[in-house]
Amino acid sequence: MRRKGHSALALIAVLAGLSVANAAPVRILIAAGANHGLSDDRPLSHPQSDATAVRDVFTSLGWVRADHAILLRDATKGALVAAFERARAIAGQHAASEVTLVVYFSGHGDRASLHVHGEGLPEAELSAHIAQVPAALRIVVIDACRTTEVLRAKGMNVQPGFTVQLPAQPAATGSVWVHASADGEAAQESDEIGGALFTHFWLAGLRGAADTNGDGRVTFEESFTYAYHHTLLRSARSGGVLQRPEVTLALREAAPLVLTETAGERAQLEFPREADSLYLVYAVGSQSVVAEVSGAADRGVRITLPRGRYIVQKRTGAHGTAAEVSLSASTTRVLTPSDFRHFPMETLAQKGTMVVRPWSVALSNTVFRGTAVDVGDELSVRIERRQSDWAYAFAPFGGLALRATEFNDVREWFTGAELSLDRLFVLGGVLGAPTLVRVGADARGQWIWQSVRRNDSDRLASLGYETTSHRAGSAFGGGLHAAWRVSPTPSFYAEAGLRAFALAAKTDSGVEGRVLGGLWLSAGALF
Structure with missing residues (x-):
């Protein structure tokens, strides 16, 4: 030879x-x-x-x-x-x-x-x-x-x-x-593409892109x-x-020479039946192309991938769209044109850092305590917009705080809104689910209704005195937070976090400073 x-x-x-x-x-x-x-x-x-x-x-x-x-x-x-x-x-x-x-x-x-x-x-x-x-x-x-x-x-x-x-x-x-x-x-x-040209395309073909029949x-x-x-x-x-x-x-074949087998207990991704379309597949958070596939008008091209989350970019002429998919073992995910969203080409160039679902709405519950508060509980709805590695959010909230003194039991009902700015850090995965950490700052304002009840209210009531007084006021301030987020599916996430914030609360005796800290859990939808 x-x-x-x-x-x-x-x-x-x-x-x-x-x-x-x-x-x-x-x-x-x-x-x-x-x-x-x-x-x-x-x-x-x-x-x-x-x-x-x-x-x-x-x-x-x-x-x-x-x-x-x-x-x-x-x-x-x-x-x-x-x-x-x-x-x-x-x-x-x-x-x-x-x-x-x-x-x-x-x-x-x-x-x-x-x-x-x-x-x-x-x-x-x-x-x-x-x-x-x-x-x-x-x-x-x-x-x-x-x-x-x-x-x-x-x-x-x-x-x-x-x-x-x-x-x-x-x-x-x-x-x-x-x-x-x-x-x-x-x-x-x-x-x-993050590699050698021939190796890259040959491996994509072996994953199934070359399976013409x-x-x-x-x-x-x-x-x-x-x-x-x-x-x-x-x-x-x-x-x-x-x-x-x-x-x-220099080959003698008794049958077609099969190199790889893509069917079976593996995750598969099928692309729409469209000619003249180029698809780039990235693992979520990756900066290199996992596979590059050309669409076909007569068949749905399939490739085999490890289970996990992927971003699929579609480029047709000067236009681009993208979709995010989750693949599990033994399943085939069939993409349709409706799965793709339009993005500017400069955004598509960001590859795996591109955010396909930039909006999220989450329901959060925070338990906190601090000065002037023994224990408090807050419910909020967080509306977030993500852009690459940054996010900003608006969150209306409401809750109840309790405090006991030597003479009084104090209850405070409050409602307000918060603005947040976060820096996001994409990490690896937990059981195949992508995770990130967000660290940010908050600014908040809230309205407070306070109820103060004397501990000796029964005795005072028998003497004809008022036992409970009511006040209202406002508080403003800000703080810092850090959260860990996991996304088991492309459209859902769960989150846990810590926060600390300081408020200036206006009372009858003047302005009262409060320093509070707490833990929150939340669940949200991405779209």
Whole structure:
């Protein structure tokens, strides 16, 4: 076989070897990313996320067990050697004829070696480590890059690569070579999509975007055709430097070569049947694209994703809309045109930080105490408008406060309104539900009706004295608060928080200062 080299060697060949007729029941994956190479290599931006994405697709759709997937997000030469030792230990527990080893590396390289954190890993040394793992099938994928500005050319262009050998299988025999670009062309990575162009589109195809016949299986031909056209289109549109993937086949098939299976116990997202529409899918809070899908007029394109929350942007010409969806395991979410809301294109450019449901209405209950108040309870309706990482709110409220002195029992009924300004911090998730923390300041005004009843009211009543007096007044002030919010669905959230505020209350004896603190719980709807 003629040895050919390029960045992003044979990504499609990886799953090709994995999927042929279930010939390899034990599959071991080493996925490594290295942003830094030798001292004269400019740092890359996306190898770590590329390696993670490869791991995720293999473990969710490519029949690789989680404990057989070795991920090195910031690989060093020593860590790579240790990963091969671990892979050899796993493989040693099985017959070699049952084992497939897949090695994926994204980073810098040259003709003779990989560049990993200031050290070179020669091809011969890498091949020796691979050979020591007892496996019937060994597949090596190298995606080596060099940086430019937004669109980055990748290294290892037109240089020797690693042979992909496929042993005889019932459904297919031979070999598959896939290159991210043709001889003499640069493979590229993009900041906008957060990874390598070909890898990005190929993984989207394997998730189901390339499933043209809708049978829940993605074949080699479907995945390569999808990745080829989208890589060529994006490279021409982004910088005018064409990138044309190519494939060399020496393959004998008894049946179509299925690479991934997207149906089954997984979450699926189906897009509307519309031509000339581009959909970008982000995990909530993420700054990189999970998948990029083109709509089709004759079918609803489906992709498979991990369960969780996603923002889906739709771009048609100069216009843009967006939708937020929640996916759970074993379900299919079918998007319709009515699910999307119009947004300015500059807002869509914010990606995962975009707020699809900026308005919320919540019912809150606050329990508080402080000076001049033994215990109080307040109900409020909070109407909030969110803009990116900031939010402002208006909240009418009402409640009751109690206080006991040596001579009197005091009850205060109050009502008023509050204005708030918050800074929002998006965190990770709790059981798949996105969370955020908001910290802010309040300004409030309230009207108070006070009832004061003497403790010796029975004796005073027998003497003909008034036992209860009534007063009214007002109070103004402000305070600070912090809250933790979890959103189990795109349209609902629950919240818990702490607050402290100071009021100046006007009484018959003058202005009385009050310092109060409390805890609140609330539930709200997003729209």
